[in-house]
Amino acid sequence: MLGARGGWRALRRCPSSIFSSSSFSSSFSSFSSSSSLPREQRAPAVRLRVRQALGAREAAGEVQVQGWVRSIRSQKEILFLHINDGSSLESLQVVADPSMESRDLTFGSAVEVRGKLVKSPHKMQNMELKAESIRVVGPCDTLSFPLKAKERHPLEYIRQFPHLRCRSNALGALLRIRSEATAAIHSFFQDHGYVHIHTPIITSNDCEGAGELFQIETSNETQKSAEKNHFFNVPAFLTVSGQLHLEVMAGAFTHVFTFGPTFRAENSQSRRHLAEFYMVEAELSFTESLQDIMQVMEDLFKTATSTVFSRCPRDVELFHKYVAPAQKGRLEQMLKNKFVTISYNEAVEILKQASQTFAFKPEWGCDLQTEHEKYLVQHCGEVPVFVINYPYDLKPFYMRDNEDGPQRTVAAVDLLVPGIGELCGGSLREERLPFLQSRLQRYLDLRKFGSVPHGGFGMGFERYLQYILGVDNIKDVIPFPRFPHSCLL
Template sequence: MFRAGFKTLSFGPRCSLSPGLSDCRHHCRKTPTKVRVSDALSGEALGGDVTVQGWVRSVRPQKENLFFHVNDGSSLQSLQVVASSSLNNTFPTFGSAVEVRGVLKKSPHPKQPFELEAEEIEIVGECNPVDFPFKVKKKHSPDYLRQFPHLRCRTNFFSSLLRIRSEATAAIHSYFKEQGFLQIHTPVITSNDCEGAGELFQVEATCPQESEDRNFFSVPAYLTVSGQLHLEVMSGGFSRLYTFGPTFRAENSQSRRHLAEFYMVEAEISFTQSVEDLTKVMEDMFRSATEQVWAQCAEDVDLFHKHVTPGHRETVEAMLKNKFTAISYSDAIDILQRSSEDFVFSTDWGCDLQTEHEKYLVKHCGNLPIFVTDYPYDLKPFYARDNRGHPQHTAAAVDLLVPGVGELCGGSLREERLDLLTARLEAAGLEDTYSWYLDLRRFGSVPHGGFGMGFERYLQCILGIDNIKDVIPFPRFSHSCLL
């Protein structure tokens, strides 16, 4: 290095082993740039010295070279690594964790744009491919993968699912933010049974209290089944609210549609007297979130629609192109009664719609999402608004039914009239339990309503996945709590 006028010229770093040389590539090199697999596949740092960390997805040895693929979860595609057989005597096995340093180059193979020419390979975590439950090039069914919740993120199927799930979460938050909704963190532990079905997990301390009152909170406490009532509290000061978090139901069910722990998206809107205000948000949120997932996770979505649920893309595209229709509960019962289907459950007016009814109604209406409104009053919880003046006693409630799943969203206008709400709570013997809820109507109440959407059912809907246990990282259901 020397100064020439006002400019500083550098010929590179001096080598400690050869102090007379200003640039010695043999002994000195810059610290390699760490890149994700997704960035390497896009050509970032092409021609540069890079380091890639990840897990080996395949190994193909040849006489002079070893080819293996590395994936770090950032992309469906893996990065091919080319290593000379003279590099060292230890090569990675399928499933092992590695750190590879080398030069990112264009690949001569037309199916992969770039590859990493390895100069150093470090095996961070060894894996015995004989004992590893997943095998190279073998197609493992979702039922098989479900046996290994601690390992299934290593597979294309589940890593794609997790990237889609993450993007869908972000898309839903983006939609509500753009629409002016305030996010509320509602509690996981509560003293209320919002649904009134009694399917609760009670919370107790592992070390009982020394006093006679064995309840840690002095009252019985449960894992929440819904954040709705807490959103209603906050709707006394904010006009648009939502929450997105875990909810729990102690349903003794092993079905493909139910979980003991799942995620719910719930929204509450003040100053509304129209069910259509709720259905508009449901429909717009569905479209907005799905379009964002389609755009940001195209390869992952294609994996499902080509190899897991072929033909389902057309179903979702139809849902996005066509406006959701609405029918009343009474119209739905009429459709079911005129059907030639042999239903297991009753189709009399006043019955609750079962999954078989919901799926039939969707198919009858062109295999497109439909809103079913104005359910019998006695089928809905105490907070549902009474449709006074209707020929039959109904509530201002609505469900969104979608192809392949059945009910996706459920909501209602809330009963804001103090006298009607008080009478219903008294009839149910709940006036003392929900005295605070009556206070919401006494002090500045406004007409309002809201809905909840099962997030896992949403993922089932857009991907065509049959079993809800395959769209959540760690499924919880009766007699099963692995990890």
Template sequence: MLPRVVKTCARAAGNVSVCGAIRHYCKRNNAPRKIRVTEALSGTEVGTRIKVQGWVRSVRPQKDNLFLHVSDGSTLQLLQIVASPELNDTLLTFGSAVEVTGCLVKSPNRKQPVELQADHIRVVGECNPVEFPFKIKERHGLEYIRQFPHLRCRTNIFSALLRIRSEATAAIQSYFRENGFLQIHTPVITSNDCEGAGELFKVEPSGHHVTEKEGESDGHFFSVPAFLTVSGQLHLEVMSGAFPGVYTFGPTFRAENSQSRRHLAEFYMVEAEISFTQSLEDITKVMEDMFKSATEHILARCAEDIHLFHKHIAVGHRQNVDAMLTRKFNTISYTEAIDVLNRSSQTFTFKTDWGCDLQTEHEKYLVNHCGNIPLFVTDYPYDLKPFYARDNQDHPRHTAAAVDLLVPGIGELCGGSLREERLDMLGARLAQAGLEDSYQWYLDLRRFGSVPHGGFGMGFERYLQCILGVDNIKDVIPFPRFSHSCIL
């Protein structure tokens, strides 16, 4: 209902439209308050004079009114603007940036709760709709918009992805905070190779570095070889000597010469370390709880954005997500997994002998075989795991207390292990790998107040792929970096 004073104003205006009366009333009695589209659509500001800033998604001029739809990225929904034709401007086109001032009123259209009766429209940024790569009312595929990393945030699907990504970040942070974990900002530049796979980006200044001794160069800015981090795990292990639970969430780097749908050169990792534990079940419980807690939070807070993906990108995927949330994750050992693969009638490209690492084709088959529910695979061959994985000391099959979480459609999502806390065994493993000189500090952690501990890492982009049903990892990160591609 319109305020009584507005109705009176409309009657008094005689030949002036009700819309004109509304604009007159709002302009006279309210200073505009700048709000976001999502706040406007909530209806709490009905009857007040507001200002919105955003981008035009549609323009529809008519004889008596000008209709616009505006988005500011705060929600998938659009705010309808109703204005006098006199406010139309040749620069007012699809894609242009605008600032609109007017009175927010209830909409007579049942499909939208409110509309903005505009008395002023200012074009802030022009946009040529002919040259703009995204067209009005056209649904562009993820592969097409990937060609425009500087513009794809203007599309519905990618703006939805970015809202989901932001909310997922907050949900994961909340989970750890509520469960007593301390956040640690681990370094991006490090002298350690946590994974031992050799997939490192070396860090050196672009210019020539000279040491304090004039004219003498040591060849390294940090005096030792330095690299972009592949994992914050070893730094978290340092902190696990003083706190019962720590985590980090930040960028990691792998110099993999791959352009696959699963790999990036730069991606985000969620990593956690838990002290005073001797059980892989303590590690897997945190993995499962974090996955379910974060996913439930995102489904509740980003319902429309999630629905957009499940409706147009991965039809029917919501049922898979619901199954992952309602059912307990399965667990099998690596040895059992190899037996399942060897009994399969499926022909695999890679070997399935005991001692071979599981490949993506194996991981996807195992998940499907076990009911298409996330699957923990535990106790991998000792020789497959890095030096820090705890030795199970089992014979004749020598295994490590390590675990991977495999999820439908993706394969490996998380990897973790108990860490070797026994000084003699860790020292022998480092000596065998020729690393004892470089990791004396790591041995010190075991010498001074060491406790049994373990942890894991989760690829954040793969997590988003899992819950959204997105096939290519390049479509869930704002600016993908991979071999032969570093755009922007």
């Protein structure tokens, strides 16, 4: 298959590109004149993606578009098709002679259409394809196909069909947004001088210390578990975080990041949790300020969000129109303003004075629950909120001791966002060897040889998408959700 690159190669073989308005006239003339030649002497058809065809500035001849039929309407003298190939939310209208209709040409069928790209007379679309031939590559049984034409299926419904839901408008838009958001995050870090580190998925440590791990065994090990022979000679697990590996790299590179899958064996069916999700993590060396970490978190969030909005406006609009109608205005306001910062002490006092009754009573020294996080965001004006300086006993061993008296806190920060709760978590790391000697021996070597003050954070990618799009359930922002009792495909 040539794909998009093949289309561009074919374009380069033509006298001029159909996307150049200044040279289009001569290009179109050559296409038109070639149509009178025998087929074997004609230039090969230019293969276009639907997005390219819709964005063309001028008409063109001898083009080929491949995709899936989103709708079909047959009239006495004309046949209308709408073709989509996943490159855009909008489909390309194909106009054909009714004689080209066949029994296999149905909603959902895969087709290859050749013809001429012409200006559309309709205001709602720029271009349309006047078909000269339609070939059904793969027929579709519309009776058993779970997606129906002209129906807006709920996200809960299409979640039942992980192998087919990518054919829906909602998941198609989501996947294009995921792709652009991923590129925007990588661009942000590269533009700011970070080195991308591929941290391992298989690890022998539990970074979070929560014990919620998936242990790895070979099928042979499972059968002979009594022998206790490990493939790696030590117990191995799926990673819960790349942080410890980033800290290793932060001993040689001042700015590093990773972006990959992480795994948590949490037996939770909530709309905020997955067993497999993607995490963006960064580590900064030579920093003793929690504010430095918070600034990177805020800049990353705002830059990535602005980029997604500018590069996929129609896809984002689909969610903001049909899924979360008020989300667009809230996000636009959020991007203009500075995030709010409060201390853990202040957060507890706000919760204690609240008129609302909480299922978990707020007390100093207790972890903030989802209901607490949502109230704090609401109290601060429905904007993202940094909560800093948590109690020492609440956080993992690697967070830096603030040495602040009897209450004793660590330089930790959580970013809370409306509707979701915690989106990012970070801290300064404890680089002082004497402080670590009383905590954990395995961490010590990283502090003996040229240790520097450093800190970092992690952001759950799916929660980020859930927030900016206003999607209620995290299972609807990932192609193949993994959660307790569900591992389809």
